[in-house]
Amino acid sequence: MAEILRCAEEVIEEYGYDQAAVAEVAKRAGVVEGTVYHYFETKRDLYIAVAEAWYRRVLDANQPTPASGSLYDRLRAAIRSELMIICESPAVVRFILMELRPDPAFRDMQIFAMNRKLTAALTRVLKDGIARGELVDHIPLRAVRDMIFGGIEHQTWAFLRNEGDFSVDDATDAISYVIYNGLKRRPPAAVEHSPSLDERVETLERIVASSLNSKT
Amino acid sequence: MAEILRCAEEVIEEYGYDQAAVAEVAKRAGVVEGTVYHYFETKRDLYIAVAEAWYRRVLDANQPTPASGSLYDRLRAAIRSELMIICESPAVVRFILMELRPDPAFRDMQIFAMNRKLTAALTRVLKDGIARGELVDHIPLRAVRDMIFGGIEHQTWAFLRNEGDFSVDDATDAISYVIYNGLKRRPPAAVEHSPSLDERVETLERIVASSLNSKT
Amino acid sequence: MAEILRCAEEVIEEYGYDQAAVAEVAKRAGVVEGTVYHYFETKRDLYIAVAEAWYRRVLDANQPTPASGSLYDRLRAAIRSELMIICESPAVVRFILMELRPDPAFRDMQIFAMNRKLTAALTRVLKDGIARGELVDHIPLRAVRDMIFGGIEHQTWAFLRNEGDFSVDDATDAISYVIYNGLKRRPPAAVEHSPSLDERVETLERIVASSLNSKT
Amino acid sequence: MAEILRCAEEVIEEYGYDQAAVAEVAKRAGVVEGTVYHYFETKRDLYIAVAEAWYRRVLDANQPTPASGSLYDRLRAAIRSELMIICESPAVVRFILMELRPDPAFRDMQIFAMNRKLTAALTRVLKDGIARGELVDHIPLRAVRDMIFGGIEHQTWAFLRNEGDFSVDDATDAISYVIYNGLKRRPPAAVEHSPSLDERVETLERIVASSLNSKT
DNA sequence: GATGAATGAGAGTTCATTCAT
DNA sequence: TATGAATGAACTCTCATTCAT
CATH class of the missing domain: 1.10.357.10 (Tetracycline Repressor, domain 2)
Incomplete structure (x- = not known):
């Protein structure tokens, strides 16, 4: 079962959920499709389990x-x-x-x-x-x-x-x-739009700075 | 044909591209699937046309x-x-x-x-x-x-x-x-320390002064 | 109509009869499918006409x-x-x-x-x-x-x-x-199977020939 | 599965590969099309299997x-x-x-x-x-x-x-x-003229004679 | 004469799911 | 616990053909 989950994760990462066929998962896990459905009621449930296992791993690490x-x-x-x-x-x-x-x-x-x-x-x-x-x-x-x-x-x-x-x-x-x-x-x-003193000074500073740059 | 495009846009918005079946588009447009394929070579082409029409509309507006x-x-x-x-x-x-x-x-x-x-x-x-x-x-x-x-x-x-x-x-x-x-x-x-207004004015004055000097 | 026949021949040579779509013929001839069916009752009739025209040409040449x-x-x-x-x-x-x-x-x-x-x-x-x-x-x-x-x-x-x-x-x-x-x-x-005199001589000839060859 | 192969062979012999529909094979075998695709990835693969089985049988016989x-x-x-x-x-x-x-x-x-x-x-x-x-x-x-x-x-x-x-x-x-x-x-x-028996015997005699000479 | 939109049947293929064993 | 054969519905796409205009 752990193997099925492992392979399912592999498959969803390769194909995305929509295209992640249960048959492909089964094939990689070396079991038949029926076995997958033995453990998981639906494809959705399978991938929920994958997500949970993944979360558990990530949270631990x-x-x-x-x-x-x-x-x-x-x-x-x-x-x-x-x-x-x-x-x-x-x-x-x-x-x-x-x-x-x-x-x-x-x-x-x-x-x-x-x-x-x-x-x-x-x-x-x-x-x-x-x-x-x-x-x-x-x-x-x-x-x-x-x-x-x-x-x-x-x-x-x-x-x-x-x-x-x-x-x-x-x-x-x-x-x-x-x-x-x-x-x-x-x-x-x-964020106001009538420039404050601060802003006006800032603008000044920029101008001076660029003016100095252009001189060198 | 315009009707097909209209319906296709509706369908893709409801289901997303992957799940947007051509059959559904045809049904809504009141035609058979073959008709859709009469106008558009593939499903992909259909939705490219949808996207283009959509862009055209948006760019105009x-x-x-x-x-x-x-x-x-x-x-x-x-x-x-x-x-x-x-x-x-x-x-x-x-x-x-x-x-x-x-x-x-x-x-x-x-x-x-x-x-x-x-x-x-x-x-x-x-x-x-x-x-x-x-x-x-x-x-x-x-x-x-x-x-x-x-x-x-x-x-x-x-x-x-x-x-x-x-x-x-x-x-x-x-x-x-x-x-x-x-x-x-x-x-x-x-991020660390923001210079006070005093400090900034001082800096400005220095620069302006030296700038004036260099002009003489 | 001559153009349709010309294109139909082209198409059948490229794809074979089964895969030779009437739509493709129409496209190449610059007409619509309906036009093809205006001249020829069925696809089969179209290609019979092609074959006849071809024969006529070949017989002349x-x-x-x-x-x-x-x-x-x-x-x-x-x-x-x-x-x-x-x-x-x-x-x-x-x-x-x-x-x-x-x-x-x-x-x-x-x-x-x-x-x-x-x-x-x-x-x-x-x-x-x-x-x-x-x-x-x-x-x-x-x-x-x-x-x-x-x-x-x-x-x-x-x-x-x-x-x-x-x-x-x-x-x-x-x-x-x-x-x-x-x-x-x-x-x-x-074609008989008990070798005739002729065949026996033939065999002899071959042996002598190959014997001479191997000596050189 | 053997039944599917049997029916597929029947169908290809009746219709030829192009016209040999998988649906027809399934119908004859008493299964649905999906079942055929359970065993064979594609129509082509199905008929390759048919050909192999056929060859095996023929080679044995x-x-x-x-x-x-x-x-x-x-x-x-x-x-x-x-x-x-x-x-x-x-x-x-x-x-x-x-x-x-x-x-x-x-x-x-x-x-x-x-x-x-x-x-x-x-x-x-x-x-x-x-x-x-x-x-x-x-x-x-x-x-x-x-x-x-x-x-x-x-x-x-x-x-x-x-x-x-x-x-x-x-x-x-x-x-x-x-x-x-x-x-x-x-x-x-x-193609032009076939040497008579006389001529051929003469030739043989000459060769044999000279062959004997060269050995001495 | 010619159009071109529309059809409808059928093709190959995919896939989640079921179930007797 | 696991198998694997089977299903059935849906999907994309093809194409000969029809018909009102």
């Missing part, structure tokens, strides 16, 4: 992000961790997101709790940052998580399709930088 | 983002525009991204050029911001676009699946805010 | 084998003529043989008479040879024709499939030689 | 042509053997010749070896005859085989279509006679 250190470092660590996980098994994650999450019963599934635990680190860091006043509180956490996940996913696809290279660290850097700075609390003027 | 105004406003307008478009037909966008883009011949397809035109606004704003020094230049544009698109997509799915509410304006606000501030150029110390 | 000269030369000329014709349009010939000939009405078709005319040369030469006593009369003409046609066809396939090279002249030589000598009348002993 | 006896008898036996085989299952043979042989991988298929074994007898007899000098060596073996096969095939078709009668023995006689005599080595003058 994943040491929690340190609660100390600068907020930026902690955020970066959390994002890096997510990225590595998704990057390793994007099809499983996608299966959960696309096939399981819409299920009305999703919130009652083990997977839901496990998924929570996995994303908890990131959520905690963000909430903590907001609580301490280091991050703004007017952006819905959900939107932030979507940008992070969505950004990771899009980059992962391209990578899986051999379009361009992909570095976990570069991706982590880019996402962490944008999210952290994007959420960092600053004098409210930062 | 979409008034260009204003080139003037603050960078933030322009970025926000571009993001809003993308968001509304994707939000209306996420399956078509996903079809292009997942089925067409990996095709080696993608760059020679009409769709490629159309897609370019549509995403050009956003790219232009970002490049402009970088050129003017208002945005940092060390984050790959591709990563930024992935965060925006990915973020939009993730929010869109949830909405389509009737999970929670969704407001185009709220989503636009959240994404725009994070991206703009996340990319905004600031004194390098930004 | 094909100057009759000379009635003079040695029997061998005349036979060779007839075979060469057949070979060249089949070789040029094997699919049309095959269509007639496989689709038309089994038809109970075949003998009433124009094609039947035309086909007769075309194979008449060969038949005439053979009959003539038999009548003059130069060829044996105990082999059914039909069997001989089958060997010639079958042999030509088999060689033609291989050629069309790019298996090995093919020379019309070599094929003509081989077939003509075997058929002529195979049918040539000789002292009845030739 | 076919006692080898005797290596002794006159060349004519051996050739006749080989031809008769081929004729009977093709005559029983011409569609299978045609399938191999037309669908399988052009496949670049043909030479690696089981069928290739089996086919070899079956045609080996004929080839061996011909080569042997050539080696012993009883048959001429200037006609390509391939051309000879094509005449034999092609001739058999043409006669077979006609028979299967109930055109005229057909006797295995008559066909064997005709083909064997023509091929044997057609290839039989004779004094080069054969």
Whole structure:
């Protein structure tokens, strides 16, 4: 049975859930299709079990992000961790997101709790940052998580399709930088549109800087 | 034929490309499958035609983002525009991204050029911001676009699946805010220590003074 | 209509009768399928017309084998003529043989008479040879024709499939030689099994010959 | 499964490979199409299996042509053997010749070896005859085989279509006679003038005489 | 004469699932 | 506990043919 799960994971990563044929799983596991259905009622159940096993493994291996250190470092660590996980098994994650999450019963599934635990680190860091006043509180956490996940996913696809290279660290850097700075609390003027004194000085500085550059 | 295209778009939005059976399209259009194949050589070709028609419609309707105004406003307008478009037909966008883009011949397809035109606004704003020094230049544009698109997509799915509410304006606000501030150029110390107004004015005075000196 | 016939011939030669789609013919002729059916009741009728036109052309172009000269030369000329014709349009010939000939009405078709005319040369030469006593009369003409046609066809396939090279002249030589000598009348002993004096001498000759060869 | 193979053979013999629908096979075997695809990946694979089973059966049943006896008898036996085989299952043979042989991988298929074994007898007899000098060596073996096969095939078709009668023995006689005599080595003058017994004995005497001289 | 849209039957193939053993 | 044969519905695609205009 463990073998079936192992092969099923292999197959879903290669083909995606829709194209992941039970027959292929059986063949690789060296059993017949009937055997798979002996253990799992449906194809869906099989892959739920795969996802659960995967989560269990990942949760065990994943040491929690340190609660100390600068907020930026902690955020970066959390994002890096997510990225590595998704990057390793994007099809499983996608299966959960696309096939399981819409299920009305999703919130009652083990997977839901496990998924929570996995994303908890990131959520905690963000909430903590907001609580301490280091991050703004007017952006819905959900939107932030979507940008992070969505950004990771899009980059992962391209990578899986051999379009361009992909570095976990570069991706982590880019996402962490944008999210952290994007959420960092600053004098409210930062986003106002009649320039504040600060902004006016900033503009000045830029001009001077570029002016100096052009002279050399 | 227009009817077939209309129904095909309906079907792909409901089921996604993989599950969008030609039989269903035919049924809705009130014709037999053979008729669909009379007009379109393959299922893929049918949906390429759908995508092209959709793009054409969207490009016509979409008034260009204003080139003037603050960078933030322009970025926000571009993001809003993308968001509304994707939000209306996420399956078509996903079809292009997942089925067409990996095709080696993608760059020679009409769709490629159309897609370019549509995403050009956003790219232009970002490049402009970088050129003017208002945005940092060390984050790959591709990563930024992935965060925006990915973020939009993730929010869109949830909405389509009737999970929670969704407001185009709220989503636009959240994404725009994070991206703009996340990319905004600031004194390098930004993360560690931000120089006081006093310090900055002092620096300015020194520079201006020396600048004047060098002119004599 | 002439254009349709021209294209139909092209198509049948490329794909064979079964795979020769009416749509493809229409496309090449620059008309729609309906137009083809305007002129020809069925696909079969279309290709019968093709075959008839082809026969007419071939019969016109094909100057009759000379009635003079040695029997061998005349036979060779007839075979060469057949070979060249089949070789040029094997699919049309095959269509007639496989689709038309089994038809109970075949003998009433124009094609039947035309086909007769075309194979008449060969038949005439053979009959003539038999009548003059130069060829044996105990082999059914039909069997001989089958060997010639079958042999030509088999060689033609291989050629069309790019298996090995093919020379019309070599094929003509081989077939003509075997058929002529195979049918040539000789002292009845030739095919008996207790060796005749002739055969015994022949054997002797061969042995002496090979013995001489081995000495050099 | 054996039943499926049996019915498939039946169907291909009735319709030929192209028209041999899997649905028809399934119907006759009393199963659904899916069942056929449970055992055979594709229609082609199904008929390859049919061909292999058929070859196996034929090879078992076919006692080898005797290596002794006159060349004519051996050739006749080989031809008769081929004729009977093709005559029983011409569609299978045609399938191999037309669908399988052009496949670049043909030479690696089981069928290739089996086919070899079956045609080996004929080839061996011909080569042997050539080696012993009883048959001429200037006609390509391939051309000879094509005449034999092609001739058999043409006669077979006609028979299967109930055109005229057909006797295995008559066909064997005709083909064997023509091929044997057609290839039989004779004094080069054969076609123009055949030396009399007197002339030949004279020649022999001269040779023997000089041969004796050279030995002293 | 010619169009071209539409048909309908059938092809090969896939696959989750069932069930007697 | 496991087998593996069998199912049946769905899928993409093909094509000869029809018919109102």
